[in-house]
Amino acid sequence: MSGQMTMFGSAILALFLAGYLGQQYLPPPKPRVIGLDLGTTFCSVGVFHPGSGDVEVIADEEGRLSIPSCVSFTANAVLVGHEAAELSERNPQNTIYDAKRFIGKIFEPGLLEQESSRYPFKVINNNGSAEFLVSTNQTFTVTPEFIGSRLLLKMKKMAERQLNVPIKKAVISVPAEFDERQRNYTVKAAQLAGLEILRVINEPTAAAMAYGLHKIDVFNVLVVDLGGGTLDISLLNKQGGMFLTRAMAGNNKLGGQDFSQRLLQNTTEEVRQKFGIPPTLTEDIHHLRQAVESAKLNLTFQPSVTIRVPLHLQADRSSGGEGSSATSVLFQTVITRQVFEEINEDLFQKILTPVETVLAEGHLEKGDVDEIVLVGGSTRIPRIRRLISEYFGKEPNTSIDPDLAVVTGVAIQAGIMGGSWPLQVSAIEIPNRHLRKTNHR
Ligand SMILES: *[C@@H]1O[C@H](CO)[C@@H](O)[C@H](O)[C@H]1NC(C)=O
Ligand SMILES: *[C@@H]1O[C@H](CO)[C@@H](O)[C@H](O)[C@H]1NC(C)=O
Ligand SMILES: *[C@@H]1O[C@H](CO)[C@@H](O)[C@H](O)[C@H]1NC(C)=O
Ligand SMILES: *[C@@H]1O[C@H](CO)[C@@H](O)[C@H](O)[C@H]1NC(C)=O
Ligand SMILES: *[C@@H]1O[C@H](CO)[C@@H](O)[C@H](O)[C@H]1NC(C)=O
Ligand SMILES: *[C@@H]1O[C@H](CO)[C@@H](O)[C@H](O)[C@H]1NC(C)=O
Numbered sequence: 001m002s003g004q005m006t007m008f009g010s011a012i013l014a015l016f017l018a019g020y021l022g023q024q025y026l027p028p029p030k031p032r033v034i035g036l037d038l039g040t041t042f043c044s045v046g047v048f049h050p051g052s053g054d055v056e057v058i059a060d061e062e063g064r065l066s067i068p069s070c071v072s073f074t075a076n077a078v079l080v081g082h083e084a085a086e087l088s089e090r091n092p093q094n095t096i097y098d099a100k101r102f103i104g105k106i107f108e109p110g111l112l113e114q115e116s117s118r119y120p121f122k123v124i125n126n127n128g129s130a131e132f133l134v135s136t137n138q139t140f141t142v143t144p145e146f147i148g149s150r151l152l153l154k155m156k157k158m159a160e161r162q163l164n165v166p167i168k169k170a171v172i173s174v175p176a177e178f179d180e181r182q183r184n185y186t187v188k189a190a191q192l193a194g195l196e197i198l199r200v201i202n203e204p205t206a207a208a209m210a211y212g213l214h215k216i217d218v219f220n221v222l223v224v225d226l227g228g229g230t231l232d233i234s235l236l237n238k239q240g241g242m243f244l245t246r247a248m249a250g251n252n253k254l255g256g257q258d259f260s261q262r263l264l265q266n267t268t269e270e271v272r273q274k275f276g277i278p279p280t281l282t283e284d285i286h287h288l289r290q291a292v293e294s295a296k297l298n299l300t301f302q303p304s305v306t307i308r309v310p311l312h313l314q315a316d317r318s319s320g321g322e323g324s325s326a327t328s329v330l331f332q333t334v335i336t337r338q339v340f341e342e343i344n345e346d347l348f349q350k351i352l353t354p355v356e357t358v359l360a361e362g363h364l365e366k367g368d369v370d371e372i373v374l375v376g377g378s379t380r381i382p383r384i385r386r387l388i389s390e391y392f393g394k395e396p397n398t399s400i401d402p403d404l405a406v407v408t409g410v411a412i413q414a415g416i417m418g419g420s421w422p423l424q425v426s427a428i429e430i431p432n433r434h435l436r437k438t439n440h441r
Helices: 002-025 083-087 109-116 146-161 180-192 203-210 257-274 282-298 337-349 353-359 382-392 407-416
Strands: 033-038 042-049 053-055 068-072 078-079 095-097 121-124 127-137 137-140 171-175 196-202 220-226 231-239 243-249 304-314 326-336 371-375
Touching: 002 078, 033 146, 033 180, 042 146, 053 109, 053 407, 068 083, 068 146, 068 371, 078 083, 078 146, 109 121, 127 146, 127 282, 146 171, 146 180, 171 180, 171 203, 171 407, 180 196, 196 203, 196 407, 203 220, 203 231, 203 243, 203 371, 203 407, 220 353, 220 382, 231 353, 243 353, 257 282, 257 304, 257 326, 257 337, 282 304, 282 326, 326 337, 337 382, 371 382, 371 407
Parallel strands: 033 171, 171 196, 220 371
Antiparallel strands: 033 042, 042 053, 068 078, 068 095, 121 127, 127 137, 220 231, 231 243, 304 326
């Protein structure tokens, strides 16, 4: 009997050892929960690898880490991401972007008509909710959550292709100011894409987590999110491992597009001074805009940039048409970082207004802010980094690509939800139901 027990015991011990040793040599389990950043202009998907402890932002077939938040309808296809963005000029009425600005939102009468005038596609008012009118060889309407679902489905497939496992679960981020309805409709978009959402987290919280601020001893974190068209400032307060959004403010008419526009105006004026005629052809203006946009990006790492743009200036604008004489010229100019900063300085200064608002609303001095996190492509602009570090008297956290900070944090949260994270990390956030964002212009 006792011998049997011993044998039984050794068998268990052997099994235990085999399991233990086996575990050491088995490849780590593949992530099953993905992290999704469904942005207004770009989307990304990431996963947390439990083996290495790294976040991987998943690339598309061409190695790009973000896809444009754009869906284009043609007679025989629904195109998503880069393929859709490429159609935006040829198929503008049926190429929908900015859907996130409409998702789950009820608009006051008249407001949607006003919004619609800003887009090349038709925005329809369906009892206060926005829908988009699509006319290919059929005419139909699609909802913002349907647009969202096509983007999420594309990212789900990118992840499945990369990881080679079916994906059914995800964590998704939303702007801190999204109300319950907007959050619900974002979840609905995911459901339409066949994804179960395990948690919805705020974008600023995700950005803070990307820097591991949920694991270290900090109390007050300020997140500056400056994208193409909007500025969002959030003041987070960490209490017992959880993030609470203490105050939010922003400017929904300030971003990278405005800085480019200033540069375009300055460059257009230079063309007029040089040749005596301003550029008027849509195509010329388009080429100038592209050159200026690329110059703006390069000025982040170069003190000056030379642009060369062939133009077809219309000498006689009044007669128009074929008869008017077009002069082909090569416009060439040097744009310096100094000029770029000068012509935008007043816009850059506007960034500090909502920063001061959140500090006032959070009853904090600027010295009470422990960490500053930068999110959004426009925070790469050296002058903006300097403005923020001078204001606070400390360097912001910038080691993570500001376009990928949110997806990185969402992927970490997905790792936690998937159980592949060391248990001591609790994280997350306290819902902020009654908080309103203050907007400055
Ligand atoms: C619409 O386009 C589809 C796909 O090309 C085609 O099969 C269908 O016949 C078209 N319908 C009409 C009414 O043209
Ligand atoms: C329109 O919306 C209101 C509330 O937003 C709702 O009470 C009403 O039933 C809706 N009407 C229709 C026709 O859907
Ligand atoms: C959001 O969804 C939850 C759960 O389905 C539901 O209880 C709640 O009423 C919804 N809220 C709104 C505003 O739609
Ligand atoms: C462009 O802006 C710079 C800096 O403000 C200014 O010095 C220059 O004159 C402007 N160029 C034109 C053509 O207006
Ligand atoms: C910007 O830099 C890239 C390489 O980093 C270069 O290919 C491109 O021509 C530059 N653009 C301008 C306008 O200088
Ligand atoms: C950025 O965040 C890390 C925490 O991950 C912190 O240790 C570091 O000091 C922060 N600040 C800067 C300027 O990098």
